[in-house]
Amino acid sequence: MKIIRILENKKDYLPLLILADEQEDMIDRYLEKGTMYVLDDYGVKAECVVTDEGNGVLEIKNIAVDPSFQKMGYGKSLIEFVEKQYAGKYSVLQVGTGDSPLTLPFYEKCGFERSHIVENFFTDNYNHPIFENGVQLKDMIYLRKKL
Numbered sequence: 001m002k003i004i005r006i007l008e009n010k011k012d013y014l015p016l017l018i019l020a021d022e023q024e025d026m027i028d029r030y031l032e033k034g035t036m037y038v039l040d041d042y043g044v045k046a047e048c049v050v051t052d053e054g055n056g057v058l059e060i061k062n063i064a065v066d067p068s069f070q071k072m073g074y075g076k077s078l079i080e081f082v083e084k085q086y087a088g089k090y091s092v093l094q095v096g097t098g099d100s101p102l103t104l105p106f107y108e109k110c111g112f113e114r115s116h117i118v119e120n121f122f123t124d125n126y127n128h129p130i131f132e133n134g135v136q137l138k139d140m141i142y143l144r145k146k147l
Helices: 010-020 024-028 074-086 105-111 122-124
Strands: 001-004 036-042 043-056 057-065 093-097 113-118 130-132 135-137 140-146
Touching: 001 130, 010 024, 010 036, 010 043, 010 057, 024 036, 036 074, 043 074, 057 074, 074 093, 105 140
Parallel strands: 057 093
Antiparallel strands: 001 036, 036 043, 043 057, 093 140, 113 140, 130 135
């Protein structure tokens, strides 16, 4: 297994990016300014995009694992890689996600703690309702952990 930084043609990974953020123009807001990594284990299994949010905060803007390979530790491996890669350079790693029983427990198992909420983020910023596990996402839940 290897994790590779992607410097060019980030849109080649759009099928994975769309899994975590289903509206392409929202991805366009952070993709080029972000640093992208892919996890390759006999083929690309997962991707992650992180951005510098200022004041020592690094944010995971997009992280996704190919559905055929979920629950195999690839997402956690990417988060651990990011933590090691940026330790000492940033003080906080944060991630924003919907209020979903699928994603919140994953981040909490990775050591993140709930920080704050941006109300109506999904309803205000997406051109269609976003559903996860049958529940419409409205608010963005931010979680943080110290690096």
